[in-house]
Amino acid sequence: MNEVKSLGAKELNKEIELNVNGEKHSLSVAPNKTLLSVLRSQLGLTGTKYGCGAGECGACTVLVDGKPIPSCLTLAVAVKGKRITTIEGLSQNGNLHPIQEEFVKSMAIQCGYCTPGFVLITKALLDQNPNPTDEEIKQYIKGNICRCTGYVKIVEAINAAAKRLRKTREVKI
Numbered sequence: 001m002n003e004v005k006s007l008g009a010k011e012l013n014k015e016i017e018l019n020v021n022g023e024k025h026s027l028s029v030a031p032n033k034t035l036l037s038v039l040r041s042q043l044g045l046t047g048t049k050y051g052c053g054a055g056e057c058g059a060c061t062v063l064v065d066g067k068p069i070p071s072c073l074t075l076a077v078a079v080k081g082k083r084i085t086t087i088e089g090l091s092q093n094g095n096l097h098p099i100q101e102e103f104v105k106s107m108a109i110q111c112g113y114c115t116p117g118f119v120l121i122t123k124a125l126l127d128q129n130p131n132p133t134d135e136e137i138k139q140y141i142k143g144n145i146c147r148c149t150g151y152v153k154i155v156e157a158i159n160a161a162a163k164r165l166r167k168t169r170e171v172k173i
């Protein structure tokens with residue numbers, strides 16, 4: 001008689017390598033695990049937040065090959081080999097990224113739950129459009145929800161960060 005072997009959850013896991021913030025991680029991941037879950041529970045990168053779990057709030061935004069994606073709707077196995085950036089990857093040598101600093105200076109943070117997502121979407125915006133208009137900013141961040149600030153300070157922070165980063169680019173040139 002044939003023995004039917006039932007597979008345990010661990011046996012169904014896939015071995016993948018994720019490149020997160022420039023570091024490679026070899027992981028055993030269930031095929032149905034979201035990137036958000038793997039970042040938070042397996043890699044301890046809790047800066048990426050769980051909000052709605054349905055692609056509606058932007059709290060879980062990370063960059064994949066420079067593009068913002070909702071990590072709550074992205075399977076970890078789907079981004080193996082891609083360049084993933086989380087909020088933890090933005091600071092350099094213990095210094096906040098200029099975008100983070102401008103969010104602090106502009107008082108665009110209250111409870112802070114939405115902030116990692118806003119900072120990363122700002123990074124994606126300014127990488128592709130260094131001098132956006134207010135309308136372009138509002139359009140780009142419309143998938144990110146903030147329950148506290150009313151968005152005015154966030155737009156101010158993005159404008160301030162854009163100005164500062166443009167100056168940095170001029171100096172480098």
Ligand code: FES
Nearest residue numbers: 051052053055072
């Ligand atoms: Fe992913 Fe809300 S938690 S979009």
Ligand code: FES
Nearest residue numbers: 110111146147148
């Ligand atoms: Fe609280 Fe945005 S600062 S949700």
